[in-house]
Amino acid sequence: MDISSGLEDVYIKHTGLTSIDGEKGILRYRGYNINDLVEHSTFEEVAYLMLYGELPTSEQLRTFKNSVEKGYLLPDYVKQIISSMPREAEALSVYMTAFAAMSASESNFKWSPQTDKAKAAEIIGHAASVVANANRHSMGLQLRDLAPSDSYARSFLEAALDRKAEQGEVRVMDRALILYLDHEVPASTTAALVACSTLSDMYSSIAAAIAALKGPLHGGAAESAYTQFARIGSPEKVDAWFNENIVEKKQKLMGFGHRVYKTYDPRMKIFKKMATDIVKRDEDRNILLTAEKLEERGVEQFGAKHVYPNTDYYSGIAYRAVGFPVNMFTALFALSRTTGWVAHISEYNESEPRIMRPRALYKGPGPRDLAPVSHH
Ligand code: CMC
Numbered sequence: 125m126d127i128s129s130g131l132e133d134v135y136i137k138h139t140g141l142t143s144i145d146g147e148k149g150i151l152r153y154r155g156y157n158i159n160d161l162v163e164h165s166t167f168e169e170v171a172y173l174m175l176y177g178e179l180p181t182s183e184q185l186r187t188f189k190n191s192v193e194k195g196y197l198l199p200d201y202v203k204q205i206i207s208s209m210p211r212e213a214e215a216l217s218v219y220m221t222a223f224a225a226m227s228a229s230e231s232n233f234k235w236s237p238q239t240d241k242a243k244a245a246e247i248i249g250h251a252a253s254v255v256a257n258a259n260r261h262s263m264g265l266q267l268r269d270l271a272p273s274d275s276y277a278r279s280f281l282e283a284a285l286d287r288k289a290e291q292g293e294v295r296v297m298d299r300a301l302i303l304y305l306d307h308e309v310p311a312s313t314t315a316a317l318v319a320c321s322t323l324s325d326m327y328s329s330i331a332a333a334i335a336a337l338k339g340p341l342h343g344g345a346a347e348s349a350y351t352q353f354a355r356i357g358s359p360e361k362v363d364a365w366f367n368e369n370i371v372e373k374k375q376k377l378m379g380f381g382h383r384v385y386k387t388y389d390p391r392m393k394i395f396k397k398m399a400t401d402i403v404k405r406d407e408d409r410n411i412l413l414t415a416e417k418l419e420e421r422g423v424e425q426f427g428a429k430h431v432y433p434n435t436d437y438y439s440g441i442a443y444r445a446v447g448f449p450v451n452m453f454t455a456l457f458a459l460s461r462t463t464g465w466v467a468h469i470s471e472y473n474e475s476e477p478r479i480m481r482p483r484a485l486y487k488g489p490g491p492r493d494l495a496p497v498s499h500h
Contacts, residue, residue: 125485127485137472139468141154142464149388153306154174156173162302165302168185174467175241176241189276193270195247196269198222202226206218206222206258206267214454215255215258216455216458218455219251220331223254223328224331226250230325230328235323235473240466243466244463247326248276248462251459252283253269256283259448276298278297281293292401300395300439304439306463309468311339312336313465314336315332316333316465317480318480320477337457337458338454340378343436343454347450347453349415350441352377353418356414358414359410362421363421366418366421370422370425379436379437380426380433382434388432389432389435392437395437395441399412399441408441411444412438419433443456
């Protein structure tokens with residue numbers, strides 16, 4: 125009997141949400157190319173598309189925005205929990221803790237298409253407030269709810285950074301929210317689905333997804349990739365660093381490789397352009413130039429194996445240029461992906477859900493007689 129190591133090529137559900145052509149490097153949400161969505165749509169429109177199946181009319185968009193904005197208000201106990209965390213805590217851990225805490229009031233939650241959609245909007249609003257306040261807490265600022273504005277991206281940025289956001293920054297944030305919104309069933313989404321398949325509530329399922337996102341092989345890769353560029357220090361040092369660490373020590377190049385893409389990740393190309401357009405400070409430009417040189421060297425080395433830069437390669441440079449510290453990168457990914465998680469949870473519950481219960485093939489000792497342990 126074959127074991128699928130890493131669940132490779134195992135299909136766990138049908139989906140009408142996201143399709144990936146890994147050979148050609150094409151990503152579509154509900155049939156729309158990611159390049160078109162990023163160019164012509166807003167995060168709120170795409171979130172609606174994912175939850176309801178079609179792009180919204182103006183009236184539908186207004187109603188949806190209002191429901192999300194209600195979620196900007198956090199219960200007091202959640203603010204107290206965030207305030208009680210160490211200031212240097214990783215923002216993603218703050219997010220996971222806040223959502224685990226909010227699951228406490230969900231024990232009577234019953235799944236239904238209506239409650240799912242209402243809960244989804246509330247969760248998308250709460251997510252922005254929690255992640256923005258995780259950043260405020262790390263800066264030693266008083267926590268506050270998000271204020272409604274012309275966009276989710278702006279409300280989030282202005283609360284998180286405690287200042288007015290420029291239009292260019294809002295656009296980068298909005299696009300990043302769209303780019304990371306969904307990606308079929310990676311480890312985090314699968315974790316959410318495993319939790320929800322037991323009829324657990326949506327907050328608990330999101331907490332499970334966040335736990336799975338945290339590692340450097342998944343959502344933590346943006347932080348690892350950025351740290352790798354910073355450690356190298358400058359474009360001239362790329363070759364020597366690469367030879368020593370990647371060729372000789374056989375370390376992984378962070379921000380490279382993907383289970384599904386066998387060519388360039390289309391999201392990476394958009395993040396690269398956004399990062400190039402937004403970096404202003406010399407320090408950020410140096411990191412960008414280092415990343416570009418490393419990209420060339422990495423593709424030269426690994427292209428033949430179909431290992432190319434992924435979405436996490438340049439995203440950190442764009443986030444940093446907007447003003448976020450490195451320890452916010454994974455939380456920013458999680459904030460975007462929360463909509464994908466709730467959309468997958470809703471889709472799973474609207475199909476004919478069964479509890480996910482795979483098997484493990486036993487390889488241990490055969491049957492044997494028990495000789496009770498003597499404790500004398
Ligand atoms: N650096 C060097 N070699 C690599 C890399 C890399 N980043 N990624 C894959 N390879 C090689 C790997 O050594 C293997 O070579 P060989 O066939 O000679 O043994 C081959 O490519 C296949 O790799 P794999 O480990 O079997 O691939 P996987 O599908 O199990 O893992 C991955 C996918 C994303 C975990 C892996 O590519 C990786 O660890 N990348 C670095 C971390 C990273 O950037 N993660 C972000 C993923 S994309 C967005 C997200 O999910 O957050």
